[in-house]
Amino acid sequence: MxxxxxxxxxxxxxxxxxxxxxxxxxxxxxxxxxxxxxxxxxxxxxxxxxxxxxxxxxxxxxxxxxxxxxxxxxxxxxxxxxxxxxxxxxxxxxxxxxxxxxxxxxxxxxxxxxxxxxxxxxxxxxxxxxxxxxxxxxxxxxxxxxxxxxxxxxxxxxxxxxxxxxxxxxxxxxxxxxxxxxxxxxxxxxxxxxxxxxxxxxxxxLPRKLFTLPDHAAIEWPRVEIVMSHAGATAAIVHALMGPMLAGSAPLRGIVVAGTGNGTVHKALDEALHDAQSKGIRVIRSTRCAWGAIVAASGTSEALPHFDGLSPVKSRIALMLELLCP
Missing domain, CATH: 3.40.50.1170 (L-asparaginase, N-terminal domain)
Incomplete structure (x- = not known):
């Protein structure tokens, strides 16, 4: 056949x-x-x-x-x-x-x-x-x-x-x-x-985690945004994302930060992201670098976790699926 x-x-x-x-x-x-x-x-x-x-x-x-x-x-x-x-x-x-x-x-x-x-x-x-x-x-x-x-x-x-x-x-x-x-x-x-x-x-x-989507009619995609750390970064974009919602927009559920180098984040932006995290917003780190994965320092706990080796856009998808399919 x-x-x-x-x-x-x-x-x-x-x-x-x-x-x-x-x-x-x-x-x-x-x-x-x-x-x-x-x-x-x-x-x-x-x-x-x-x-x-x-x-x-x-x-x-x-x-x-x-x-x-x-x-x-x-x-x-x-x-x-x-x-x-x-x-x-x-x-x-x-x-x-x-x-x-x-x-x-x-x-x-x-x-x-x-x-x-x-x-x-x-x-x-x-x-x-x-x-x-x-x-x-x-x-x-x-x-x-x-x-x-x-x-x-x-x-x-x-x-x-x-x-x-x-x-x-x-x-x-x-x-x-x-x-x-x-x-x-x-x-x-x-x-x-x-x-x-x-x-x-x-x-x-294959990614490391598999998700089962709910029925198509029941899907309400969680809103996850990407922000970038850079020289002169401020808290303004995080404050704006957490502020009053625009008409028709969903509430913010998560933020992926594309950090510099090994996932480092400008201190002003880092403070705002930790504040968002304390208010129930999931925050995930990634890196702006095209190659490589974030390497954690030995013996430290990471306040801002990362998805091992995923780019910012893929980290966003993984976080959305985690929020959608807990």
Whole structure:
């Protein structure tokens, strides 16, 4: 029996177009539907090697505008397909701007049992589909190679021939084709001429904690904001966040502070964050540094905890899920 490789479209640059083929920055994301995107990939059917192509459009947005509702809808769709015995794997086309957040969210809420058996592969493009030399088609072929690899599992990101895990991947460049990196832990593998060379276990892609989402209709996403420590930082932004709510906004439940260096925080901001913590606001530290994890001093207790090695945006997702699913 032929198995399916399910393609789910979320929009992004890979589905974007511009008025001029030479314009790789002034384009509009999410202009093509998924079937059009896949139709522009030479050799896709051959790469599937007899597997059945099934595609669905879940959303078609610029990923900078990704919403929680998009994530929930996507996670439900992925779960349904992973549970189907005739599905080999799932490939998701997505914008690059928040791809790392979507990947981490999926890895945090999808069934570990299902992810241990099948891969969910997110891929993307840095150039629009209308470009003279779009990178989306090759990224899709590489994603298919990973999706069809025996033993491939968990939530993975494929871009520019490199395979990253959902926990560690970050977008590190605003323009280059190899825009993603996994920091000092390194990638999980690479794709070379349609063949996957694995260098780290697939299990490294997983976050350390799994969450079970409540019923979609019952989800009230806790409000968690990110602030940054820097030279001359003040308490003003924390006081503003804790002040009177704007119309339609939810009450503040948590703050992630992107600290300098090893998670250090300017004294004025640190005092305000401790005050917020004393009033019931969860406060989590992270670091502005692209590589590495906060290293705690030996024998000390940390008033402001951190999620080991998570970036500020992923720390925010982890904290939101902790507050949502205690």
């Amino acid at each position: 032929s198995l399916k490789v399910v393609f789910l479209g979320m929009g992004g640059t890979i589905a974007g177009t511009s008025a001029e083929a030479g314009d790789n920055v002034g384009y509009k994301s999410g202009q093509l539907d998924l079937s059009q995107v896949l139709g522009r990939v030479p050799g896709l059917q051959a790469a599937l090697s007899g597997d059945v192509l099934h595609c669905e459009q879940v959303a078609n947005v610029d990923s900078k505008d990704m919403e929680f509702s998009d994530w929930v809808r996507l996670s439900q769709c992925v779960s349904e397909h992973l549970a189907s015995p005739d599905v080999r794997s799932v490939v998701i086309t997505h914008g690059t701007d928040t791809l790392e957040e979507t990947a981490f969210f999926l890895a945090s809420v999808l069934s570990r049992d299902l992810l241990a058996q099948k891969a969910v592969v997110l891929t993307c493009a840095m150039r629009p589909a209308s470009s003279h030399s779009p990178d989306g088609p090759q990224n899709l072929l590489d994603a298919v190679a990973v999706a069809r690899t025996v033993g491939a599992a968990n939530v993975l990101v494929v871009c520019a021939g490199t395979v990253h895990g959902a926990r560690d991947v970050q977008k590190v460049h605003p323009y280059r084709l190899n825009a993603f990196d996994s920091g000092d832990v390194g990638p999980l593998g690479c794709v070379e001429e349609g063949r996957v060379r694995q260098v780290r276990p697939w299990e490294c892609a």
